[in-house]
Amino acid sequence: MNKNSKRVLGAVAAVTLVLGTVAVTSAQAATKTVTLVYQGPLTGTDAQTGQDEFLGAQTAVQMYNDTNPAVKVKLIQADDQGDGAVAGTVAPGIAANKAVIGVVGPAYSGASIASFPSYKATRLTMVSPSATRVTLTDTKSPDNGYPFFHRVVGNDALQGPAVVRWSIDGVDSPKVYVIDDQTPYGTGLAQAAVAYIKLKKINQVGSDSVVQKTSDYSATVSKIKASKANVVIYTGYYPDGGALAKSLNDNGWNGVFAGGDGVLNDAFIDVAGKAAAEGAKFTAPAVPFETAASAAQQAAFTKATGLKTAAGHVYVTETFNATNVFISCIKLGKVTRAGIQSCVATGTFFALDGKTILKFTRQGEVVGGAPVGGFQVVKGIIKYFGAV
Numbered sequence: 001m002n003k004n005s006k007r008v009l010g011a012v013a014a015v016t017l018v019l020g021t022v023a024v025t026s027a028q029a030a031t032k033t034v035t036l037v038y039q040g041p042l043t044g045t046d047a048q049t050g051q052d053e054f055l056g057a058q059t060a061v062q063m064y065n066d067t068n069p070a071v072k073v074k075l076i077q078a079d080d081q082g083d084g085a086v087a088g089t090v091a092p093g094i095a096a097n098k099a100v101i102g103v104v105g106p107a108y109s110g111a112s113i114a115s116f117p118s119y120k121a122t123r124l125t126m127v128s129p130s131a132t133r134v135t136l137t138d139t140k141s142p143d144n145g146y147p148f149f150h151r152v153v154g155n156d157a158l159q160g161p162a163v164v165r166w167s168i169d170g171v172d173s174p175k176v177y178v179i180d181d182q183t184p185y186g187t188g189l190a191q192a193a194v195a196y197i198k199l200k201k202i203n204q205v206g207s208d209s210v211v212q213k214t215s216d217y218s219a220t221v222s223k224i225k226a227s228k229a230n231v232v233i234y235t236g237y238y239p240d241g242g243a244l245a246k247s248l249n250d251n252g253w254n255g256v257f258a259g260g261d262g263v264l265n266d267a268f269i270d271v272a273g274k275a276a277a278e279g280a281k282f283t284a285p286a287v288p289f290e291t292a293a294s295a296a297q298q299a300a301f302t303k304a305t306g307l308k309t310a311a312g313h314v315y316v317t318e319t320f321n322a323t324n325v326f327i328s329c330i331k332l333g334k335v336t337r338a339g340i341q342s343c344v345a346t347g348t349f350f351a352l353d354g355k356t357i358l359k360f361t362r363q364g365e366v367v368g369g370a371p372v373g374g375f376q377v378v379k380g381i382i383k384y385f386g387a388v
Helices: 003-019 047-065 084-096 109-121 156-168 184-199 218-227 238-250 266-272 295-305 316-331 337-346
Strands: 032-040 071-079 100-104 126-128 149-151 175-180 203-209 231-235 256-259 281-284 348-350 357-359 373-378 381-387
Touching (some): 032 047, 032 084, 032 109, 032 316, 047 071, 047 316, 071 316, 084 109, 100 337, 109 126, 109 149, 156 175, 156 281, 175 184, 175 218, 184 231, 231 238, 238 256
Parallel strands (some): 032 071, 032 100, 100 126, 175 231, 231 256, 256 281
Antiparallel strands (some): 281 373, 348 357
């Protein structure tokens, strides 16, 4: 998607948020309707992630509603900006809306933690397409969303090792430097990566922890250069990851820049610049929609979103899958919060390809985990290389 189309989508997202719902025709109004919420960053520095994910929810709902079902689905957007502080103010309103029977999201781990008190208190079921912090499903952690939080992606216990393997692939004598952004997501992924580095006795030459929205990365760059690192793993989000990659490139550092799914976004290239972004590696428990979807599903995506392709948009497949978990339950006549919770917790669902089975553990994880994919910027385009 080019920058102009991104701006259009952002404007549409903002308008939809103000109105509160996706438009419903008069014919639909006469039909029984239930409401789902997509919650993620729709404005702010991380807006592209939420806008991308919403495309998957739109597509799933459009495809379902086009079958003229007895119960139709209304889709509402909730903008938490990917920020726990904002999510803490957004979630109570969603929880209090009795028409809402499920939340597709939250998208980010910190926002999930901040939303849990409201959703757990009102027994509102969540299925996240992208929140990966391990503690979200750990019943011994104060951060957990049990029993109402579920996710269709593997957690950072899987992604941490994967980002290390992918970052050092093809590197002779790797010397790894790990940096987190002090967020719940960033620190969790960094911990998983470092644990794997120690387990495999990989040479870690340093680490740092740098707060989000840092304006000057020169001190961190100096540390990296002094350490002689030839691989940098950044476990944060793309606005800051792009700024760090640019600073490294501007200061003459040559090596592999890598990050987890928080950095995987076309906007990373815009922030870093093409020279700094080239060759950067990312991991994500995600499969590109354009890779996994059938011709009919691709056509449905275009009808729902007005876009020719999902290429360049992250977590569309996973948001489609998360939304369809709810839709599958609605098809079975589960149209209350209690009914949805029971169905999601115990049911068996199918992913976009119609073959992959999604079923949740008691804690809300996908049974058997989920593959983590490797991505890399090649000639200015993020390409998918399969599971790593």
